[in-house]
Amino acid sequence: MMKLQMIGRSDPQGQSSLEKTKEIARFTTRRGRGRKAVLLLAVLVAAGGIFWRVRASGESVPQVNVTELSRGELVRQISLTGRLESEESARVYSNQSEAVQAVLVRVGDRVEEGEILAQLDGQELERDLGLQRAAFAKSAREAELNLEASREEYDNMLRDLESGSYTELVKANQNLNRAMKKYTEARSDFEDHRDELDHADEEYDYLDRKMTRTKIEMDRAQDAYDAAVREGDSEKAEAARQVLSEKEAAYNEARDNWEKAYDDKSEVYNPITITYRDARLSYLEAMEDQKLAERDAQRTLDSLKRKVELGELGQDLSSQQAELERLQRSLADCTVKAPVSGVVTAVYAKEGMPGNGLLFVIEDTDRLRVRTEVKEYDVASLQVGMGSIVKSDALGDQSFEGRVSRIAPASVKDANGETKTENSASYETEISLVGAPQGLRIGMKVRLNVVLERREGVFSVPYEAVTTGPDGKSVIYLLQQEGKTSDSGDPSHLVARAVEVETGMETDFLIEVRSPQLQEGDQVASDPTGLLDGMAVTIADQMVG
Template identity: 30%
Template structure:
């Protein structure tokens, strides 16, 4: 029994010793290990872009109002969703009273034109009569003058009596008066004017033209080809305010607001990738078509916010999809620059050293056969790290990656994603050396 207890205690002590030294060895190995993040080098497509959200709008929207709001709506011919062509009738106003007014105006013009015709005929007749009277008065005057001169000569020669001379003189005076009166009558006839009648006709014609324009405007038509997206017009209701909205639902645009930091990079003609929840995984292509020259303003006409200045930008969609609807929210990727088949690494992988040159650090003898191009984690001993630096030139930069150029680059190289990790590990190991020595000395 006593011997059995001794054996048990020996086993327990031995197990404790094994566990103790196992833990010490594990601590030593853990302290000697460092984690190095690497990036497997491969040629990929690199894209610098700006990500914004936006809203789908029609490329052509027309708001339809009536120019004659004083009339009520007689009939409405369309509903929301109807397809229309430019010139199609949307609604018609009740113009019963207007049509009666037009008939009366036309009658007034007809009567006035008849009066003008009669007046002109009367003037022509009176003018001819006045001319004839003037001609006769002139003949009488000339005859009276001859007779007067003849009697006067005789009277002066005492061959005629004073009574004969007096009668000749009186006859001449009457002939002169008759002639003068004939001239006055002729001038009166000539000056007789139809201006008032003609002026009345012009007024009536202007009234008729205005009435016909109102009648024409009472037929409300679509200004464009498109789809009816709003109907406010109601039969027997007033024709005031917004009556219809017609939109081109075939040709869509996306509208977005871009901040002042990014707007300088945006140019008309840049390609855009459009995504929406309603499209699933499908992407629609577009192009930047319009950039506002001024910042967006509030209702009072002032810049909305001095701390968040934004510029309205429009993207024309170059592809169509029936699932894309006006009013949908979309995610827009505006491509600033794009390069294909280039090497790229995370920003921190490129370091600028004291000589002013840029370098990356590549693990020697380490190649990743997966060619994933994604960062991976390498756990190794600090003393086992064997890295060489390669001088590179940088090119296109994106939010996370930068293009690198060098003739020494090869697919599969494992680039240290952050060379500062090695420096930090070296500093850390110096502080751990004493602990490591103590742990080793304990064996």
């Protein structure tokens, strides 16, 4: 960077350029750049910044540092570090406790998907599998035979019921028919003797009433006789005795007639009524038996149907099938195969040791990516697909092309799943390398730059070179030669000219400027603090003699 010395001139009123500079500085402002300004300030302090020197004549002379304009590439990027890992990797686990019989690969071997990596001892599993297969086949056959028998028994009974040939119902119906026939005959016989039975009933009822009446008269005669005896009247007692004797004789005759009528009635009535009653009871019992037979038949049919259904369920050997499949899977898992194609990068399996846990790690060494973290103030500018240049200290200046392939939607979490708050948030980001990078290895630490924006053939100046004029527009100061001074004898006369510019892309230290007045080779004041349009300047550290 060149340094210019500013030449001060006095105006007609005797006001020096320094005083004018101080006055105009109150109406101009610099562009603040935060952390970038701090870095540039250190550069300016080291370079001497803008300072004033005093000429031999006593006039103060401001000096500035300058930047020469040239068109070039302007790149805005972020610098990161990360670790290389495979785009596709697989950890090969086993949950089998059987011992490892043989390990067939070593670290560095390239394997294809499905290739055998190790073999576990599966003899005991083979034996268990054989027993399970035999038990499964036996259970399946038994279930099939039971179902066939149940279906046959059910179908036979259903067919017998529909055709009316079911044995128990046939017997019940036959008994009912016989009882109905006897009942019908007994009832007919009973009706045929109805008049005779009615006469016997009437005669029996008449004699029964007469016997009752004579019994009452005899009891009254007995009471009268007893009263006469108590009174001691012998004549009256004798007369009462004779009446009592008559009444007893009448009662005895009435009772004998009643008994004879009862016997006569029984001789006629009992055989008919008993036969009729017994036939009727037998018929009612036969009807009840027939209903019970129908109900029992339906219950038996329902029971056979449930037996068929249970037989069908018995054919569901899912639990035994599941155990058989589990043993088959376990036996198949004794042959450990590569789930993906790649290079074996770790072998944990050891012969003779149990085969459970992590056995192998397989990774694709041709497709690599960088896993890194991007701070929150940069992640907003980052997009999937952006290019990146990746370097490793192990390979010197050799660089590799990459592209942003994933940006985490949330910041990095702590062990409890909570967002980390002790520092600014970071977002896990992945950069996939293009092609098959030679020399890079999984696990290497790398440096990378992600290009956020790129401009070709543009002018750029330090941030501090751009200031704001009184009208609020961005300006820079070009240093131009405008002839010799007559009184100083200096070989040249440099003047600072304010040029309005449009700003564009920004990087950490530079900013793009555009104006039709800018040309290649123009010299721009790096820090225009205190400069005025038309002010004479000189490059810093070049004193006027």
